[in-house]
Amino acid sequence: MKYILTALLILSAIQIENANADQPVMDMAPRWEKGYGIQIRQEYYGSSKLLEGNNKIDNPLGLERFVSKTWLEGVYTFNRSVRATFKLPFVYQRRIKNINGTGVRQENSGLGDLILGVPLKHYRNKGAYTDNFGITPSIRIPTGESSGDFPISDGSWDFGLSLSHSLETPKYYTSVELVYWKNTTGKRNMKAGDEYGIDIDLGYHPYHSDITSSGIFTMWNFNARHNGAPSEENLTTFTGGELVRTGPILVLYRENVMFRAELQYPIYEDVDGISNSRGPEVNIGIGVAF
């Protein structure tokens, strides 16, 4: 328990976001009946790099966008095939926006939209490996504030669906997931574009101790996203486009506690019109399963 409290205190002092599905507690555990888990995850991304299409352009106004989210996430496992999850972010965001030829600083913070999901998994346990196919319907409820110049939420009810497969042996781990979000029109006629993409994790398990139930996972992540263009009234997101990122993941675990740190770096971006790069992204999370 002292490890958990220490980690939670450290993490609560940091600011960071992410909506990847391959998260410490959510995918790997708990897979036992009536199990539950909770985690705190910090995500941070942003950039002052300005793009037109996939070309970097001059940025004399110093336009930038940085977003930081602290996620509280939980999961309840009815049995290994049926789970329920929630994710609730606290968001801090700031940007310098071009308004009539002048760079204007705007910022906002507050609770974001609540995401509820029902991961359904079909497991196969075969000798020295276990794998599962999953389908996860999700809903994003507009609990975030949608007022102001730089609103936290567009106030819309959005619907997500993901298809996944993960496979694990004592030494290797792979995870592939297709994600899709249908974003509807919210308050003030704001609407983010629909999103779809793919996440791939390839992992290696270099160390494990049966005695202490602790170990290390190293992984490499590839992910690609397509974001449809938002409505002109949309004040919260970038212009849409395509993004491919990759980067390392480090996972440490001891008994029922798992820590995960992740860096994603954009290797290809093609924005609609002119927009800031999403920039590199950092994720740090710690989860505990009971």
Next chain:
Amino acid sequence: MSNFITLFAAFALFVSIAAPSYAQHDAHSHDHENIEIKPVDTGNVEVMDGEAVIIVQGIVCSFCSQGVKKKLSKLPFIDDTRYSKGVKVEIEIQRVTIAIKPDTEFDMEQVFKSIKSGGYEPVVAYNKVAGDLVTVYPEG
């Protein structure tokens, strides 16, 4: 939409290639180590007095197997003063060892039920009765 179809095709291709190849990789490596999971080689299983050993399909992740430990350690005949609350999980060989309290009524069916509730499938179990090794298979 064409991009989406491309992604889906990539996903299907990846799964079809990765799943069997990783599984085969480990099966082969265990063959090299003379450890077979299925069919079980009883000659590789050593059972100590006051213990039972269960071969469990797919128990390859310590963090994921916490539920098995949790469920087993709650059983009344588990000696939680030994191992980790009475349970040891060896993920390299998919083996669970439980410590049994002396002079208690041991019930292997409850052990199988707890492992299933923990998300895994037990294949076979061994324990000693009056000094003799006994093999028990789960029902079904």
